[in-house]
Amino acid sequence: MEALRLGVILAAGVCLVGLWLRLRHFLSLPLARDLSRARGSARRGARYALTLGMMPWAKESTRKHALSYIRGVVFHLGIFAALVALVAALSGARPVGGSLLLAEVLVGAGLVAGIIGLLERLARPDLRALSTADDYVAVLVMDLVLLAALAWLRDPAAVGWFYALAIAMLVYIPLGKIRHCIFFFPARIFFGRHFGHRGVLPPAVGGGEAR
Amino acid sequence: MMDKALEVLERRLSRQLAASLETCVRCGICADSCHYYLADPRPEHVPAYRAELLRRIYRRHHDPVGRLFPGLVRARELDDELAEELIKSAYGTCTMCRRCVLNCPMGVDNGLIVRTARGMLAALGRVPKGLQDTVDVHLESGNNMAVSEEDFVETLEWLEEQLQDEVDDPEARIPVNQAGARVLYTLNPREAKYYPLTILAAAKVFYAAGESWTLSTRAWDVTNYALFNGDDEAAREIAGWLAQEAAELGVEEVVMAECGHGFRAFRWEGENWLGRSYAAPVRGFVELVAEYIRTGRIKLDPAQNPEPVTYHDPCNQARNGGILEEPRYILKHAVADFREMHPHGRENFCCGGGGGMMAMGEFAEGRLAAGRVKAEQIRATGAKVVATSCHNCLDQITELSKHYDLGIKVLNLCEVVAEAIILPGDRQ
Numbered sequence: 001m002e003a004l005r006l007g008v009i010l011a012a013g014v015c016l017v018g019l020w021l022r023l024r025h026f027l028s029l030p031l032a033r034d035l036s037r038a039r040g041s042a043r044r045g046a047r048y049a050l051t052l053g054m055m056p057w058a059k060e061s062t063r064k065h066a067l068s069y070i071r072g073v074v075f076h077l078g079i080f081a082a083l084v085a086l087v088a089a090l091s092g093a094r095p096v097g098g099s100l101l102l103a104e105v106l107v108g109a110g111l112v113a114g115i116i117g118l119l120e121r122l123a124r125p126d127l128r129a130l131s132t133a134d135d136y137v138a139v140l141v142m143d144l145v146l147l148a149a150l151a152w153l154r155d156p157a158a159v160g161w162f163y164a165l166a167i168a169m170l171v172y173i174p175l176g177k178i179r180h181c182i183f184f185f186p187a188r189i190f191f192g193r194h195f196g197h198r199g200v201l202p203p204a205v206g207g208g209e210a211r
Numbered sequence: 212m213m214d215k216a217l218e219v220l221e222r223r224l225s226r227q228l229a230a231s232l233e234t235c236v237r238c239g240i241c242a243d244s245c246h247y248y249l250a251d252p253r254p255e256h257v258p259a260y261r262a263e264l265l266r267r268i269y270r271r272h273h274d275p276v277g278r279l280f281p282g283l284v285r286a287r288e289l290d291d292e293l294a295e296e297l298i299k300s301a302y303g304t305c306t307m308c309r310r311c312v313l314n315c316p317m318g319v320d321n322g323l324i325v326r327t328a329r330g331m332l333a334a335l336g337r338v339p340k341g342l343q344d345t346v347d348v349h350l351e352s353g354n355n356m357a358v359s360e361e362d363f364v365e366t367l368e369w370l371e372e373q374l375q376d377e378v379d380d381p382e383a384r385i386p387v388n389q390a391g392a393r394v395l396y397t398l399n400p401r402e403a404k405y406y407p408l409t410i411l412a413a414a415k416v417f418y419a420a421g422e423s424w425t426l427s428t429r430a431w432d433v434t435n436y437a438l439f440n441g442d443d444e445a446a447r448e449i450a451g452w453l454a455q456e457a458a459e460l461g462v463e464e465v466v467m468a469e470c471g472h473g474f475r476a477f478r479w480e481g482e483n484w485l486g487r488s489y490a491a492p493v494r495g496f497v498e499l500v501a502e503y504i505r506t507g508r509i510k511l512d513p514a515q516n517p518e519p520v521t522y523h524d525p526c527n528q529a530r531n532g533g534i535l536e537e538p539r540y541i542l543k544h545a546v547a548d549f550r551e552m553h554p555h556g557r558e559n560f561c562c563g564g565g566g567g568m569m570a571m572g573e574f575a576e577g578r579l580a581a582g583r584v585k586a587e588q589i590r591a592t593g594a595k596v597v598a599t600s601c602h603n604c605l606d607q608i609t610e611l612s613k614h615y616d617l618g619i620k621v622l623n624l625c626e627v628v629a630e631a632i633i634l635p636g637d638r639q
């Protein structure tokens with residue numbers, strides 16, 4: 001078991017190095033500066049993009065597809081809880097009482113959300129056309145980690161599976177689309193800055209609103 | 212053979228573009244934010260699908276997995292087949308309206324990706340002919356319809372007489388090449404050639420406001436279709452002419468005629484293409500008119516426009532340009548019965564005429580089909596008049612009216628305002 005435990009730590013290192021290499025490539029690229037005169041505020045736009053702009057009511061797409069939005073949030077909360085559980089397992093700790101129940105609920109719900117996501121991708125022709133193998137592998141890997149995390153939460157004997165799948169996940173993160181976990185932030189900031197600079201976001205109170 | 216296109220990708224690969232290429236999770240939630248998908252829900256009409264075509268090339272060159280195991284991430288080299296698919300996708304079924312961008316939870320800029328793809332195709336000389344011709348004519352003649360200086364001046368002289376008649380003032384002028392004027396106003400060649408009455412409408416507004424303004428015979432075309440063919444060199448050259456003319460005339464501001472893409476190109480992109488700031492700030496005509504009303508420089512009588520009016524936000528002026536409040540402010544003063552479309556403003560649907568689509572006849576069928584979303588929006592308002600602030604939108608909505616039997620009149624805002632204007636002598 002100690003070997004697997006060390007394997008997870010090693011895989012975490014590989015993951016960080018891989019992400020760093022992707023980030024280094026990203027930072028080697030020029031930052032396009034906007035020379036046009038501002039109509040609004042890039043800073044306020046970025047702040048909005050990372051806060052209220054993420055709320056389900058802020059966009060038509062998430063208003064229309066509230067269930068997909070909720071599924072996504074539940075999936076990501078589950079992953080976060082599984083990662084916390086992994087750190088706990090590595091450090092020899094184990095949630096008890098209320099925190100154990102909370103972790104089980106979050107990870108379990110995340111697993112259900114992940115499975116639905118995978119089935120949806122398999123079932124919808126437009127999503128199939130859009131998807132690469134990575135899209136299936138990434139969700140499958142995360143679903144398996146969630147399953148293993150849930151198993152470990154319910155029975156400490158499952159720690160071997162939890163470690164093994166965590167190693168697979170950590171190695172895979174920088175290789176596939178899961179690396180959006182780091183690129184999400186610059187993408188959102190660029191989005192907010194761009195539309196903030198032009199005075200399009202954040203939405204003003206009054207005319208020009210969608211609803 | 213494809214090297215030129217790949218060079219464009221390398222040159223334009225900024226952090227902004229890379230973030231958009233890296234972040235898409237193929238969730239597909241952007242699908243029904245696109246009017247093409249709503250009108251015809253095919254997988255190829257999902258905004259992210261269009262972006263994926265370029266992403267495949269990016270992965271082949273910038274993603275270790277894409278280099279080693281291309282099949283895993285569908286990475287591939289740009290070849291003739293992919294170029295053909297890109298033409299159909301980036302030019303044929305995307306107006307670069309960026310409605311999908313506002314609706315992406317990740318902040319992926321599909322518009323930026325599509326324009327990059329267009330730039331790559333432009334480098335290969337594979338821009339659809341009608342669109343490329345428009346840019347070429349502009350570069351060769353100084354405006355996109357090859358209006359000669361002689362014809363332009365003649366038209367303006369005739370319009371000046373019309374203005375004098377209309378405002379009953381023999382001193383009313385359409386000034387040309389006036390150094391030191393406060394405002395340099397620009398025009399769409401379409402106005403000079405086919406719709407001179409919109410020039411007259413704008414001149415009437417300037418007259419009523421007592422504005423110090425001028426047109427130029429050297430650089431007057433508000434359009435810049437290189438925004439749409441994707442060719443930054445051409446875009447830079449065209450934007451440079453107007454910037455230089457404004458500096459030479461020493462005006463305080465450049466005011467763009469009602470042309471959505473022209474406004475976006477010069478107001479928001481031009482300084483970035485040129486790599487320097489303009490001498491004078493740039494505003495849209497709509498912004499200036501709203502200011503005239505707010506400051507009491509012009510007075511309007513809404514009773515002159517009694518029919519129900521709705522407003523179509525040109526994507527390039529609203530979602531991509533921030534002009535959201537002003538048209539509504541103007542219309543509330545200029546018409547008796549203003550009705551909003553739903554959704555509107557930044558979330559407005561593209562009419563289908565953007566992205567240079569009006570110049571690409573080969574995609575007309577899809578353009579009209581995708582315009583169904585807009586046609587339904589208009590019909591739901593019950594309006595008899597659609598005001599807009601863009602000549603491409605005006606043309607497309609006029610075609611939509613015929614195609615979908617909407618029975619509406621389509622006007623640019625300046626025409627609505629000119630109809631309602633109370634001339635200084637009549638203000639008692």
Ligand code: SF4
Pocket residue numbers: 234235236237238239240241242258259314315316317318319321
């Ligand atoms: S562009 Fe955005 S909304 Fe569309 S599939 Fe990609 S991440 Fe999802």
Ligand code: SF4
Pocket residue numbers: 244245246247257258261304305306307308309310311312321322561
């Ligand atoms: S930019 Fe507009 S037309 Fe193009 S994919 Fe996005 S929503 Fe559709």
